[in-house]
Amino acid sequence: MAELIDPTVRLQASVLAAVNEFREDRDYPTPWFVNDVDPPALTDTAAFAAYVKRVLSELGEAAGRADWFVPMTTLWWAEGDQMLGRLAIRHRLTPPLEKAGGHIGYDVRPSARRHGHATAMLAAALPIAHSLGIRRALLTCDETYTASQRVIETNGGQFIDRVGDKRRYWMPTS
Incomplete structure (x- = not known):
């Protein structure tokens, strides 16, 4: 059964394969974290x-x-x-993150999509966010990304508004 874990060198081969999948995926933009992987880490x-x-x-x-x-x-x-995926919980927000980004961001590697991983990942992250003092989390997604909208709404996200091309949601963490 899949679970949220701390990053570990034990998963190096799988992480590098996921990075390649994200880079080769033409259906969605490459997630920011893929470009944040230090280039030498890809080979050493x-x-x-x-x-x-x-x-x-x-x-x-x-x-x-x-x-x-x-x-x-x-x-x-x-x-x-x-x-199978990566999730980040931002402990606080800056004005730009309030518009696009929010408290929680997640990505499922292309070969693992459409298996419920994003919904389960977000559900597992909410108690962690709560333990960090985040009582309600702001989540954002692209206006055109209906799969992410469903993930957020399935986990209790309440639509707030649109800012540019982003939909914004409040989500209770408890």
Whole structure:
């Protein structure tokens, strides 16, 4: 059964395969996290371990980070040795994240889509967001991305409004 886990070097082969799938997918834009993977991590085991360490360190405030950075918890949706998706819980929001991004973002690798993983991932993330002090989470999705709209609404998201090409939802975390 799939579950949210901390990023781990144990899943290196599967993560790299997922990155390639995301890059080859012509149906959806490449998720930002794919471009955030340090290029050496794609070919070098030690660099992949450093990448995992960096992702795990994003939990806290840190000097020298980009001014758009907010602390976030990154989790991988995995079953056995297969990374099926990635989820990030942003601990707080900036004005740009209030318009597009929200508290929780998730991506399911193309070969694992349409199996209920996004809905299950988001449901599993809500108690974690609550434990971080987020009582209601803001989620956003593209106006044209009906699958993500269904995921959010199935998990209790209440439509707020549209900002540009994004739909915004409030979602209780408890």
